[in-house]
Amino acid sequence: GGGHPDPNPTYADELIARMFAADPPDFGEGQEAAPDFGESQEAAPDFGEGQEAAPDFGAASDGDGDRNMIVGRRFIVTPSDSLAVLAANAALVPGYAKGLKGVARSMPTSAAVDRVAAHLGIACFETPTGWKFFGNLLDAGQVTLCGEESAGTGSDHVREKDGLWAVLFWLNILAVRGESVEAILQDHWRRFGRNYYSRHDYEGVDSAAADELIAQLRASLATLPGQTIGGATIESADDFAYTDPVDASVSSAQGVRIGLADGSRIVFRLSGTGTEGATLRVYLERFEADPARHAIETQQALAPLIALAEKLAGIRQRIGRSEPTVIT
Template identity: 30%
Template sequence: MEKRNNTEKIVSSYYSTEIKGQVSFGTSGHRGSSLDGTFNEKHILAISQALCDYRKKNKISGPLFLGYDTHALSLPAFKTALEVFAANDVDVFIHANSEYTPTPVISFMILEYNRTNKKALADGVIITPSHNPPEDGGFKYNPPHGGPADIEITDFIEKRANQLINAKNSGIKRIAYEKAYSAPSTHESDFITPYVDALSNVIDTETIHQSKIKIGIDPMGGAGINFWDPIADKYGFDINVVNSKIDKTFSFMPPDHDGKIRMDCSSPHAMANLIKLAEKYDIAWGNDPDFDRHGIVCPDGLMNPNHYLSVAIWYLLQNRPLWGNNLSIGKTLVSSSMIDKVVMGFNKAIFETPVGFKWFVSGLMEGKIAFCGEESAGATFLRKNGAVWTTDKDGFVLALLAAEILAKTGQTPSEIYRETLVSEFGNPYYRRVDGPITNEQKTILSQTSPDSIKATSLAGLSIVSIQTKATGNNSPIGGVKVNLSDGSWFAIRPSGTEPKMKLYIESFGGEDLWKKIHDEALNLIFRI
């Protein structure tokens, strides 16, 4: 553990270790650790050049917005990327004064630029491993639509980067960092003011201001830490940032459930510091290091992400009159079916997708998807006038929405979930468990079809349907989901970034039924 919290070792390994794994883009770009040889300078050189080649091939000639978060590997990777981009004459906008940049701000800046510049479109890169441990690094590409790159784009970048690595990086253009930073193609820009000034287009800031509610915020040492004071000053919010530390070891973080340091704002273990202070505030929240996730803390504790998404949708569908009627609510198929019940209660459509925020991008751009979210506490929604806000997850607006909900209704989101949604739709018990997965099990999952499962019941309930594709876009889910007659379900899929299996279960019969489903689910799929 000491080695993995040694920032000097983490950074020196970035420049010195040999590659022990090729470039691999999962659902959120390329991730790895310099200590393992899976994220180092050679990877980032190759990825950055591959991205330049992709831009040239697809005639993307506008600026590239480049940002990084507070992980130890993010600044070294930022410098490497800028060296390559400048050598390739890419116009790059970076946050002025060496300021950190949250993921949703990169999405916002891309969309704002492209709103008025149609001929030379902008794109962006955010260097972050999200909520992962301090020794990890990550590199994500957002094309001109502002959201996560789809598989066709990431396949090109991945293959081209690995070609460059196999050729010992001989095809890479690069100049020294000092020269790249001062190059005519590198532009420092204020990313904070445009984003903060536009927040009133998506959040009812005046209602929050008038309510005078007391807000507690733990940025968890993340990239959005210097956004909260400008937000408070502009809109007159009563905000207290309870932790203003930037520490690349994240030593202030309580260990997560497995003893690792992980800045997961949906984990009650990682959020323990803010939960202890919950009763001091009317509403509180935390965000992960790149601010694309949110963790909502009410005086009675941390909300389950699925519960908060359900309340957010319930509230927005009643308080955004300009959204219109012909819209859908997007959700990943492993998110709670409480969301389905809420949406159907308003006679709206559900757009259900596989895991990955990229599936929502086109619907957000077209204003057809008003809100979309993932069970892992990532979501975004449209501006009040129905126009697109961001096409990537935005932890700022989901957190501020919790304050708006309290200010407008007089109830916390947890009170609304308990007193309104549960009383109307029931009380599902939802939990995900992770475990190891064998190559044989991966093969079985990839070959499973609805017809290959012959059972008609599970845990004493009838099997209503079996899915290997999402209902919203008919795309493969990378696993299987089994729906039961009382609304309960389970889904199994391999992780896209780690050698493990994810088993999601939601029971409408409490924890006892959840356990029965858990005990029978693996046997149903793998015939153990």
């Protein structure tokens, strides 16, 4: 109790420390540790009495159980990848063995599930942020699974996101496949490619400065396509708008999207404007098909996009921040 409610690696640090614990060395039956680690002794882990190796599976939830984070042994699953894995393995779970009607994700969520939907031959909806948009699709019977990058996942068994259900879904997959969380993700990436993905939050930003930053981006949208900046060619630029296929309502100005010729994208959104300022969220996504390049550290893989986001938005100049407050 008393911790931050968000189930992410930053705030669930106690769980992450447990899941990333080093394995005690195996010196064979009846053998003790060698008395001298040599020059590496000071850096060697301290396996105190009762210390255990990292568990195979861990999960975190928020206070009311509607959001979730999935963690394997020394391996964190992003919410975007989690949704894609659930969709790809749904046939292994009894309640979904007959197949999926469709899937949906919020616009800032990575397109990992899109590739699964294309493989399965089912519809994939891209909605604004907000569970109500999923609710319409669920009520209309157009989707079975839905999820968002902020750790909400759900299905048509209930109209709301359900973190405990997502954990049980994962446990079903693990039981049937008999593989580790990491092995399942590695196999998924080999089949569908990897979407390197991260969200950079700049919290407590002056609201006027944040509004001006977004306004300047919107003003440049018409001229950005076709430009090459920092070696990256911009293919598309827009302010996301959505027409609900169920009730025909229109939601506009849902986030500035910059799409690159290689399939990468950057999304800028504002959230939480109020007395403590605004939060600027920058979403970064890069697709990598080559399995030989699936083990790059995420921020390193996204470094060119991070630099491009700065050039496009002038974050340092406009809001006076050189680093994000939180990276997830």
